[in-house]
Amino acid sequence: MVEEQDESKxxxxxxxxxxxxxxxxxxxVHITSNYKEGFETLTPKEQDYTVKHLRDSVGIxxxxxxxxxxxxxxWSLYMDAPLKELANPSDTPLDERAPWYFIGLQxxxxxFDPWLxxxxxxxxxxxxxxxxxxxxxxxxxxxxxxxxxxxxxxxxAFCFGYAMWYILIVIGQFFRGPGRxxxxxxxxxxxxxxxxxxxxxxxxxxxGFAFFILFFGACVVVPKLIFKxxxxxxxxxxxxxxxxxxxxxxxxxxxxxxxYVFDVKYILSLQIFNTALNF
Amino acid sequence: xxxxxxxxxxxxNIKELAKxxxxxxxxxxxxxxxxxxxxxxxxxxxxxxxxxxxxxPYNMSVGGKRIIxxxxxxxxxSVFFFALLSCxxxxxxxxxxxxxxxxxxxxxDFRYIVPFGILIRNMHRWxxxxxxxxxxxxxxxxxxxxxxxxxxxxxxxxxxxxxxxTMLSSFTGYLLPWDQLAYWGVTIGxxxxxxxxxxxxxxxxxxxESGKDVNSILVGGAAVGQPTLLRFYLLHAxxxxxxxxxxMGFHFWRIRRAGGVSGPL
Numbered sequence: 219m220v221e222e223q224d225e226s227k228x229x230x231x232x233x234x235x236x237x238x239x240x241x242x243x244x245x246x247v248h249i250t251s252n253y254k255e256g257f258e259t260l261t262p263k264e265q266d267y268t269v270k271h272l273r274d275s276v277g278i279x280x281x282x283x284x285x286x287x288x289x290x291x292x293w294s295l296y297m298d299a300p301l302k303e304l305a306n307p308s309d310t311p312l313d314e315r316a317p318w319y320f321i322g323l324q325x326x327x328x329x330f331d332p333w334l335x336x337x338x339x340x341x342x343x344x345x346x347x348x349x350x351x352x353x354x355x356x357x358x359x360x361x362x363x364x365x366x367x368x369x370x371x372x373x374x375a376f377c378f379g380y381a382m383w384y385i386l387i388v389i390g391q392f393f394r395g396p397g398r399x400x401x402x403x404x405x406x407x408x409x410x411x412x413x414x415x416x417x418x419x420x421x422x423x424x425x426g427f428a429f430f431i432l433f434f435g436a437c438v439v440v441p442k443l444i445f446k447x448x449x450x451x452x453x454x455x456x457x458x459x460x461x462x463x464x465x466x467x468x469x470x471x472x473x474x475x476x477x478y479v480f481d482v483k484y485i486l487s488l489q490i491f492n493t494a495l496n497f
Numbered sequence: 498x499x500x501x502x503x504x505x506x507x508x509x510n511i512k513e514l515a516k517x518x519x520x521x522x523x524x525x526x527x528x529x530x531x532x533x534x535x536x537x538x539x540x541x542x543x544x545x546x547x548x549x550x551x552x553x554p555y556n557m558s559v560g561g562k563r564i565i566x567x568x569x570x571x572x573x574x575s576v577f578f579f580a581l582l583s584c585x586x587x588x589x590x591x592x593x594x595x596x597x598x599x600x601x602x603x604x605x606d607f608r609y610i611v612p613f614g615i616l617i618r619n620m621h622r623w624x625x626x627x628x629x630x631x632x633x634x635x636x637x638x639x640x641x642x643x644x645x646x647x648x649x650x651x652x653x654x655x656x657x658x659x660x661x662x663t664m665l666s667s668f669t670g671y672l673l674p675w676d677q678l679a680y681w682g683v684t685i686g687x688x689x690x691x692x693x694x695x696x697x698x699x700x701x702x703x704x705x706e707s708g709k710d711v712n713s714i715l716v717g718g719a720a721v722g723q724p725t726l727l728r729f730y731l732l733h734a735x736x737x738x739x740x741x742x743x744x745m746g747f748h749f750w751r752i753r754r755a756g757g758v759s760g761p762l
Contacts, residue, residue, distance in 0.1 A: 275758070278565060279573030286574060287581065290627070294619030301608075304601045305680035307720065314681035317671050319629050319664050324685060333700045336689025347657045350640075351650035361643040362759050369643070376640050493701045 312396035312410065321390035322383050328398065329473050331496050339470070343379075346463045350376075353460050355451040371445065379467055418483035426486030426497070433472075437465035551753035567642070568758060571635035575663075576745065578628035583738065585621040593673070595730035597723045600675040625667050632663045644759035652751040655744055662741050669733035672726060683729075684721050687712055 316324045326335035360368040395401035396410045405411075421429060438461050442449050449457050476482040484496040515521050592611055593603045607614030636656060639645055645653035672683040690712035692700045698707035705711070708719045717724025752758065 276573070279570045279577070282565075282570040282574055283577035286577065286627070290581070290620050290624055291616075293623050294616050297619065297623075298608075298615065299619045299622035300678055301604060301674055302677040305597075305675050305677055307680065307722075309677070311677055311681055314685055316682050316685045317668055318626075319633075320668065320686055323689065332689065332692035333694055333697070337693045337697070337700070344657065344661065348654050351645045351647075351653050354646065356643075357647050359643070361646050364641050365643075373641065376637075380637055491702070495701055 313394070313398070313407075315390070315394070318387060318391050322386035324398075325386040325390040325394075326470070329470075329477055334497070339466075342463070342466055346379075346467075349459065353452070353456045355453075355456065371448065375464060375467075382467070382470065416481050418481045420484045420487050421482065423487070426484075429485055430497075433469070434462075434465055437461050437468070551750060568638060569634075571631050571638050575628055575631045575635055578624050578631065579741065579745070581624050582621060582628065585617050585624070586734065586738075588617050589621060590734060595673070595727050597675060597726055600673065600726065604674045604676075625670060629663055629667050632660050636660060642759060646759075648755050649751070649759065652748060652755065655748050655751070659741060659744050659748065662737055662744070666733060666737040666741065669729040669737065672721070672729045673733065675726065680721060683725070687716050687721060687725075690715060 315321060323335055323340060326339060329335070330339070354369075354372055356369055356372070366373050392403065393400055395405070395407040397413075399411050399413050401407055401411065420426075438458070441461060441464075452460060473482075473485065476485065486497040488495040589607070592606060592614065594600060604618070607618045639653065639656065668683070668686060672679045691697045691707075691710065693711055694700045695702050695704055696711040697703060698705060698710040698712065703710070707713075713719065715725075715728065716722075717728050
């Protein structure tokens with residue numbers, strides 16, 4: 219978008235050259251401004267482009283804050299914060315649960331060993347979030363608006379991870395009863411459900427290796443074939459980082475699926491220096 | 498007396514009148530907002546600081562007119578919740594002792610003895626939930642609008658750290674009532690640290706023994722107890738809020754340096 223002062227026009231008007239796409243957006247946003255349609259669009263002078271930050275942005279946020287203060291006050295008047303009996307280290311409750319924002323990780327404990335569910339997976343998640351701006355190849359597209367069509371892969375990948383985090387939280391918070399057993403909402407959570415321990419199987423060690431090699435191989439090859447431009451736009455290093463992060467994220471629903479459908483305990487179980495590494 | 502004032506004030510508006518009073522001078526002085534003196538060293542220093550810190554009021558691009566439908570006020574509300582939590586938290590600190598023998602009774606006192614205690618405690622609790630939720634929604638908004646792209650990469654990273662600090666802040670506060678919910682919730686959370694590879698006592702390739710591993714730095718022993726409560730209290734009331742405040746300042750400063758909220762114009 220280019221602005222220039224045109225001598226022939228009135229002093230307080232500026233010609234703004236913009237693409238058809240930019241015009242479609244601007245037309246949509248600035249209903250109150252006096253725009254005239256056309257490739258060369260006349261606008262009021264530059265002052266009218268802007269709004270006062272304190273009045274029009276912070277002011278609105280302040281009003282939103284007041285509204286939420288009211289909501290929180292009413293909420294606090296009618297609903298008390300939970301307080302159970304005094305802590306007792308010798309009395310483990312049947313339904314011990316982490317605070318809700320960590321319940322997704324607690325949910326993963328059912329499917330993975332604690333060192334994976336509690337340490338490695340959240341660490342990879344954090345590293346993925348931190349490197350995210352550097353592996354996104356589109357440095358300019360889609361900035362400043364909600365757009366799925368401009369960057370479909372980035373948006374769907376992020377939303378998949380985000381949705382998974384919250385779905386795990388919802389399941390952990392509302393669908394788990396005593397002993398972290400699955401309860402439907404209509405089932406009484408005060409009744410302790412006895413679930414016979416299922417016969418769980420491990421993959422054979424060769425099968426486990428084969429699974430991981432095939433899975434990561436597929437994750438490297440398939441995106442290249444489906445999205446022709448992806449590899450070219452990302453470059454080798456960023457492509458492999460991206461694909462590995464996606465593969466690790468996909469492994470979580472795959473493991474959950476294998477657990478429920480085939481009663482698989484571990485896909486790969488290794489013994490290295492007397493330490494069991496189970497995946 | 499009044500007549501004299503009226504005579505002096507003829508032809509002046511209220512602002513000019515107010516500027517002449519001693520009160521105005523005492524508050525606003527000429528140190529910060531005084532007449533522009535180009536060769537005054539203090540003045541130019543102040544102006545320099547104001548310029549670097551982006552303290553002057555500014556106009557943002559017109560995309561801001563739809564700020565509600567663009568940012569949904571998520572970031573602003575997170576800050577607001579933080580302020581609300583600081584106020585209610587300071588009130589709760591007056592009556593609370595980080596001592597396993599007293600903590601639970603103190604929290605019960607909020608219900609039965611302290612005036613408005615239960616209201617403030619409820620507000621603190623529910624606002625904390627809202628803040629965690631809104632910070633994560635803010636991250637979703639920033640991603641969907643591509644606001645992490647250059648020149649805002651560093652700010653995205655600071656934001657991720659702020660998200661983690663918010664969760665830790667809420668998590669450390671979870672233990673303070675010292676009831677069954679708190680005790681076992683935190684025990685579950687801390688057992689994660691115990692299972693860290695190499696550094697945790699129960700994790701694979703453990704190098705450190707139980708009670709001396711990375712988990713015990715946080716817990717202050719083999720199990721959650723008095724040292725844990727004190728550590729969590731200090732983290733919750735001092736370290737994490739200070740960290741969040743500092744990083745938040747940096748976060749906003751970077752937004753201004755990047756030219757305001759990301760927008761198409």
